[in-house]
Amino acid sequence: MKLPVLSSALLALSFTASADAFENKVLLIGIDGLQYEKIGANNTPNFDRLYLTQAYTGGIAKTQTQQKTKSGPGWATILTGVWVNKHQVPSNDSGLANKAYPSLYRYIAEHDANADISSFSTWGPIHTQFFSDDVALMDRRSEGGSDDDNLNKALATLNSGSPDFVFLHLDEPDAVGHSLCFGSAYNKSVEDADKRLGKLLDAVEAREQSGENWLVMVTTDHGRTPVVGCHHGEQTEPEKTIFIATNKVLNKEFSSKDVNPANTDFSGLYGYPAQTAIVPTILSYMGIETNVQAGFESTPMYGDLGVRKLNYGNKLFTWLNGANVQTRVYRNDQLIETLPAGVAQWQDPQPVSGINNYSFEQQGVHVGYRVTELKLSAAHQWHNTKSYFFSEDARYWRYDTVLDKTDDGYPVSVTNGNWPGLGDYAEQIRASFYKDSGTVYYFLSDGQYLSYDVQSDKVRAGYPKTIDNNTWPGLAAYANKITATLRWTSDKVYFFLDDGQYLRYDLGDDRVDSGYPKAVNDNTWPGLGAYATKISAALKWNDTRAYFFLTDGRYLRYSITFDKVDAGYPKAIDNGTWPGLQ
Ligand SMILES: [Zn+2]
Structure with missing residues (x-):
């Protein structure tokens, strides 16, 4: 958080006049209910300015991480980096997310109390329900209103002052999809979202030209029902399909799909990045270190890789090695084993009971998985x-x-x-x-x-x-x-x-x-x-x-x-x- 804004006359001279909390800054744009395939199918010149990958939400079906492909669970994952078994936002009616898994707002504010944080959300419950305790961390915020209201607030923030982190939630594709399903109105909402994206990219590029570093990430909370696109919530391939777009070259967790994932359901969708990758990526870019307790279920897509595509089945953990290094295995925050470079599977020799939080660490990057053995x-x-x-x-x-x-x-x-x-x-x-x-x-x-x-x-x-x-x-x-x-x-x-x-x-x-x-x-x-x-x-x-x-x-x-x-x-x-x- 910051003290009251400097005078705009001073700021007009230079965006970087103040002692910045962060050298690397982030704009996270969420476009609710935007089906990945509709980006390529429509005229979206501003998405074309970004790197784009397919990705997935909804957790891993039929495991403890499975969550509804709905807005509440989706935005909770986008803002915490964990699935519903940890963030505990199972529905749109949920209250406060589990505070044991902090939001991006809190990670950033706790790293630097001077961080300049803004959050503009057309869909109000992100502020009023799931992260209402984090509203106090925001220097600027709004909830509700129209996409253009919130776009203009985000643009005003990017065009002045010293923002470190800006989150903007846009709602139109989802609202149009619910009322009219896929069709010309939905396509127009996608193209309108692309135009809004263009204004935001222009604003960020202006800041980059004055010497700042900005990571832009664009994503969505969920896909839509097969073929018609009227609804969402279930575990189908189109509903689980999301996208992640970015202005920076990221590591191979972003750019290199696992073509042979341990779990081959949904036509290999789990070979793409998970929605849980967004938070660790942003923290890595901003230089915020995390620890074994973070519990993130994906390696970051920026910077050093940890274990990739961690999978648990038949009591066996398997993964892809991001680098040829040792893997340290933690159970409930205690180091229990160090595996030599090259090993890519592990089974706990101790019988599992109750709740166990595992973490696999490479190069300081922790990737977590919770196993709950129900008795x-x-x-x-x-x-x-x-x-x-x-x-x-x-x-x-x-x-x-x-x-x-x-x-x-x-x-x-x-x-x-x-x-x-x-x-x-x-x-x-x-x-x-x-x-x-x-x-x-x-x-x-x-x-x-x-x-x-x-x-x-x-x-x-x-x-x-x-x-x-x-x-x-x-x-x-x-x-x-x-x-x-x-x-x-x-x-x-x-x-x-x-x-x-x-x-x-x-x-x-x-x-x-x-x-x-x-x-x-x-x-x-x-x-x-x-x-x-x-x-x-x-x-x-x-x-x-x-x-x-x-x-x-x-x-x-x-x-x-x-x-x-x-x-x-x-x-x-x-x-x-x-x-x-x-
Ligand atoms: Zn929706």
């Missing part, structure tokens, strides 16, 4: 359209069974504030089931259980109690072995044990049915036999379907109607199958 401990229905999931690390998720996704803001830690009386036992939960609209039971690792009053939303007085022949007749001998419970139809509940056996309990008779325990095998539970000792949670979805969750991050769908595992299972628990459950 569900329990799941149960609720009296509305929600189900709850609990993990061994004491977090829980509220899952909307109609929208079939995790509600925004989850997971959060189980506390006595959100689950009165359960918080103290959160790490001991091993199984749970929804008995009826009055009661949920939780079974603990020490052989005790809790009765939760659904109506008053708290654990009943006097709990936990011991599982014995008064409380759960027939179950006491197995109380320490319970690993999952499944509320079945009528009065039946199944208890699954860690040794691969199970019991059936009759809630009406209030005792274990005779003849149990039995082995879980392909006669008693067709399709489940191979996973009998891997069940960590079970959930009744409705009267025809249940789910079993396994200790290895996979799940099975069980047909109550046909009494067998459905074909095609197990599948991985990921953002495609259980959105947000990780």
Whole structure:
């Protein structure tokens, strides 16, 4: 931030009169919803003044980084350099982005308190929702209004004073696309955006002629639906396709597509630069060093390269080496291994559990990847359209069974504030089931259980109690072995044990049915036999379907109607199958 502007008469003599915070300055232009292919298809002479590459957004589909190809998640990535599993802006309605992953505004302001920062955003939520805490860092800003209003503010900033960083968001291609889809009006909006770009490039070039160095980056938050272009939000190749344009020669992360990416989905789209590359590129150009905690998921496209195209699959990290140097591997900010030059894959010898932030460093450049190994401990229905999931690390998720996704803001830690009386036992939960609209039971690792009053939303007085022949007749001998419970139809509940056996309990008779325990095998539970000792949670979805969750991050769908595992299972628990459950 800067003190009040110098007099314009003085500034007219020279743009560089003041002691500048940064030798290298940046103009970042975001054009909302501008489809990459429409740049080349229209008359865009000002884009022709720049280097242009295809790129991608939406995270890596079916992994924890998958995010909606919408404006909120897209701009959050453009301004933080991380995906939704870190910035935590899953939708356009989201509030503040996760402050553990600072914005460009904050990186620049914290590097130099005198940095001159401007941000003009036709789409207001960038300032009013996701980065509202960063507004105080801006010397000049605006939100809302028209593209020309904000263009003129950006031009006024570039034509006077000593700006170090200017962000401008233009909205017209997206707005026209939503109302009229692809067509002549959309094409005109692209050409209009190009004309605005031309004025901005002229202003930057004038500053460069007076001795300043300016990196211009132009990008978009998301593509558009296939063929017609009316909408966006999903994981299709055109919606995931974005572009990055720049006035400077960048390194090969920008200029050299990986033609053989580890993940070949979407016609090899992941071989292009990621939307997460923009922030580290700008910081590298401005000379702002970052560290292992930054968590950027891409190497910068300017300056030294770190590992490129870092990929994680089947517990193995693979990458392209940007230079022939050692790679230092960090887990949760601790250096754990140094790999010789030339090595381009690594597997953690230690089993992964909970949340682990990995970072691979070459030449001082850190590229991060978060691995979350989900160990569900329990799941149960609720009296509305929600189900709850609990993990061994004491977090829980509220899952909307109609929208079939995790509600925004989850997971959060189980506390006595959100689950009165359960918080103290959160790490001991091993199984749970929804008995009826009055009661949920939780079974603990020490052989005790809790009765939760659904109506008053708290654990009943006097709990936990011991599982014995008064409380759960027939179950006491197995109380320490319970690993999952499944509320079945009528009065039946199944208890699954860690040794691969199970019991059936009759809630009406209030005792274990005779003849149990039995082995879980392909006669008693067709399709489940191979996973009998891997069940960590079970959930009744409705009267025809249940789910079993396994200790290895996979799940099975069980047909109550046909009494067998459905074909095609197990599948991985990921953002495609259980959105947000990780
Ligand atoms: Zn849009």
